[in-house]
Amino acid sequence: MTTTMVAGASKLHSSVVEATELPRIIQLTNNLYGAAFSLMKLLPARYILDRAEAAGTLTPGTPVIETSSGTFALGLAMVCRLRGYPLTIVGDSAIDRELYTRLTMLGATVEIVEDTGQPGGIQGARLARVEELRRLRPDSFVPGQYDNPDNPAAYGTVADLIGTTVGPVDCLVGPVGSGGSTGGLAAALRMSDPALHLVGVDTHGSIIFGTPDSSRMLRGLGSSIHPGNVRHTAYDEVHWVTAPEAFHATHDLFRTHGLFMGPTSGASFQVAAWWAQHNPNSKVVMVLPDEGYRYQSTVYSETWLREQGITPAANPAGPVLVDHPLDAAPAWSRLLWARRRFDDVMVPGAGA
Numbered sequence: 001m002t003t004t005m006v007a008g009a010s011k012l013h014s015s016v017v018e019a020t021e022l023p024r025i026i027q028l029t030n031n032l033y034g035a036a037f038s039l040m041k042l043l044p045a046r047y048i049l050d051r052a053e054a055a056g057t058l059t060p061g062t063p064v065i066e067t068s069s070g071t072f073a074l075g076l077a078m079v080c081r082l083r084g085y086p087l088t089i090v091g092d093s094a095i096d097r098e099l100y101t102r103l104t105m106l107g108a109t110v111e112i113v114e115d116t117g118q119p120g121g122i123q124g125a126r127l128a129r130v131e132e133l134r135r136l137r138p139d140s141f142v143p144g145q146y147d148n149p150d151n152p153a154a155y156g157t158v159a160d161l162i163g164t165t166v167g168p169v170d171c172l173v174g175p176v177g178s179g180g181s182t183g184g185l186a187a188a189l190r191m192s193d194p195a196l197h198l199v200g201v202d203t204h205g206s207i208i209f210g211t212p213d214s215s216r217m218l219r220g221l222g223s224s225i226h227p228g229n230v231r232h233t234a235y236d237e238v239h240w241v242t243a244p245e246a247f248h249a250t251h252d253l254f255r256t257h258g259l260f261m262g263p264t265s266g267a268s269f270q271v272a273a274w275w276a277q278h279n280p281n282s283k284v285v286m287v288l289p290d291e292g293y294r295y296q297s298t299v300y301s302e303t304w305l306r307e308q309g310i311t312p313a314a315n316p317a318g319p320v321l322v323d324h325p326l327d328a329a330p331a332w333s334r335l336l337w338a339r340r341r342f343d344d345v346m347v348p349g350a351g352a
Contacts, residue, residue: 017046017079023158023288025165028257032276033166033285034269035158036259040289041068041145042075044180047154048143049079060084063140065133067126069094070220071290072145072178077106085141090129092122094219098294121213121224145178147228152184159188162285171197171279173272174287175221175264176208179230181287186234197282199237200337201264201271203246209238209337210325210346217243217308220264220289232342239271239319240333246270247299248312250292260292263299270332274318324348 013019021043023035037043052058064080066073069091080087087108089095095103095110103110113129115122127146134142145151162169162185169189174182186198205214206222209232213224218241241249243263250266253259261269265288272286298304305312319334325345328335337345 015082017042017082021046022161025161026257026259029273029276031280031283032272033162033283034259034272034288035162035285036261036265036288038291039071039075040181040287041070041072042078043158044145044151044154045072045075045143046079048145048148048150049076049083049085051150052141052143058085058141061086063088063137064143065090065130065137065140066143066145067091067123067130068145069126070099073103073108074099076143077103077108080108081106088133090126090133092126096294096298098297123224127225145180145229146225149229151178151180151229152187155181155184156188159185162189163192166283166285168193168283169196169285170282171199171275171284172287173199173268173275173284174201175268175289176200176202176230177221177223177264178227179208181289183229183231183234185287197236198234199239199271199275200235201267202238202240203267204240204242204328204330206240209235209240209335210342211240211328212326217310218246218263218267220262221267226342232337232345233339235337236339238325238335238337240328241267241270242331244310244313245315245332247305247310248314249273250295250299251312252314253288254292259288261288262290262292262295264289265292266299270315271319 020038023037026034026036064085064087067090073089089108090111113125115125118124172186176182190196202209203216203218203222204211205216207213208223216222246263246267249270250263253269268286272284276284315332319332320329321334322328
């Protein structure tokens with residue numbers, strides 16, 4: 001069963017940002033719902049600039065400088081173009097040709113940096129370059145998606161939308177990158193129900209929840225740094241999924257439910273569908289961050305997948321339950337985080 005519920009469909013919008021920043025709330029099964037965004041990072045990009053304008057730290061003509069190699073860059077470029085702010089995006093090779101074209105067409109200057117081995121990997125290199133540019137342009141504004149509390153705060157409107165369309169929620173599942181969407185949504189939803197179960201979806205090679213830093217084929221979630229907006233004590237459960245598993249789930253989300261989404265949405269769907277099946281009396285909402293059009297030449301391309309040596313495959317056995325992040329298997333793994341601090345989880349022998 002697939003039922004789409006749209007709030008305010010007949011409203012006249014003042015801009016494409018207002019028209020597309022909120023998700024569609026879609027029921028996939030009896031107890032599984034998706035918050036399907038066209039471009040999720042558009043919401044925090046707009047909200048952060050709104051707050052900066054209100055505070056007087058962002059005034060007409062102020063240069064905006066930010067690091068991103070994905071959807072936050074695109075969302076920021078859309079808002080800056082509409083409001084007349086010159087934008088510089090510091091990214092890396094994950095900015096594919098299609099995204100680069102869209103960013104530059106929107107007037108953004110794009111700088112590509114390389115990983116030179118400093119702490120934090122490529123994300124550390126990007127942040128270092130942003131700091132250099134900030135010193136060169138002291139009048140500039142840096143949104144700082146990783147640490148700016150306005151990032152998670154932006155999702156209060158999404159929590160309101162979920163509340164009016166779905167009602168009380170037992171479990172929220174979503175991919176974790178900057179920590180804004182899952183952390184912000186959980187904080188807002190827990191104002192009415194502190195028992196809300198929060199499941200974070202990560203990937204192997206990401207240090208956010210304690211696995212060793214390494215290259216990641218599954219982009220858009222995970223990190224080589226610890227973003228300030230990731231509040232570890234908010235998470236009840238963490239799953240690590242692999243690229244082949246997530247890519248298969250991405251395809252399956254489209255084949256089964258007609259939702260043409262990106263790979264982070266596939267990762268979220270993989271975990272949320274399993275959780276909903278094993279908790280049939282719980283109402284589950286999953287975050288689906290962006291649509292699949294950017295990934296037609298990669299995740300949806302058999303040629304590209306073959307060139308990368310990836311065969312999308314389901315994991316019917318489900319996740320392996322582990323007691324410590326360093327025990328995470330090279331396949332889908334699950335840890336009961338139990339709202340603990342990062343340092344407490346990482347103690348050898350620590351268990352939930």
